Amino acid sequence: MRLVLVLACLLGLGLGASLQRKPHHCKSPPLMSGAFTFASEKDRAWAICPYEYDAIEERIRIYEAGTFQNQSFTYDVLLLFREGVMYEIDDQSYKCVKRGLSGNFQPIEVPADxxxxxxxxxxxxxxxxxxLLVNTWTGPAPDEGKYLLTMTEFGCIPVYNVFETEPFNWVIFSYINTVIGIVDPEALNPPPFCPGREVPPEGEPVDFFTVLKNMGKNTP
Known part of the structure; x- marks a missing residue:
């Protein structure tokens, strides 16, 4: 019993000391895998999204399954920011659409502002x-909106993010099962049945928020 009380006291002192430390702006690990839930206020969209995140090569693979305006959907997209392209992938039917991707890669971090x-x-x-000790930050988002970011004090791991944007009103991300590193490296490369580098993208380039807005509408 005494040992339990001592451990509890030490834990309380440790958390108390951590809470007294001044939180600092930080950047998440450059390689992460896991999943997040996504929900938007305006379009009644909800999804659970396993992902692979590579901030070194600026690549993201997202597998989505959820509902959009009361309709179920699945969506698999690979975003290659350095190449300025994205691939909408359907592994079941071996279909793949190559589209242009605009905008710069945005690492998962607490921005300087x-x-x-x-x-x-x-x-x-x-x-x-x-x-779990976390810090919550706020700042300006695109389209004159704002954001709330909740990150762990140790490791700068994303926990809960909320964005106010013009297409969605409020968008909510909750991160779960985060692993430091890439679980499936091949997932960050286009499958063999996708168009090659020599094939030009289809349609007008889109940005990351447009990808989220169109999920469930433009599946391959």
Whole structure:
């Protein structure tokens, strides 16, 4: 019993000292895998999205499954920002559409212009392993909107992000099962049945938020 009380006291002191430290702007690990849930207010869209994230080569693979305006959908997209292209992929039917991708790669980070709202513990600080120390930040988003970012104090791992944008009103991301590193490196390369480098993209280039807006509408 004494040992448990000592451990609890030490944990409380450790969390207390961490909460007293001044949080700092940070950048998430350059290689991550995991999943996030996505929900938008305006279009009644919800999805769970496993992903592979490579900030070194500026590549993102997202597999989405959810509902859009009360209709179920799946969507698989590979975004290659350095090449300025994206691939909409259907592994079941071996179809692949190559489109132009505009805009710069945006790493997962706390931007330099973000303002700290505060620090908190998700869960409980009463016992070992019961709580997660996080910091919440806010700042301006595209289209004169704003954002809220909740990141872990240690590791700068994304937990909960909210964006206010013109296409969606409010967009909410909740990250789960994050792993440092790439679980499936091949997922960040176009499948063999996709158009090659010599094939020009179809249609007008789109940006990342347009990709999210069109999910469930333009599946291959």
């Amino acid at each position: 973000a303002s700290l709202l505060g620090s908190s513990v998700i869960g409980s600080s009463s016992g070992p392993g019961e709580g």
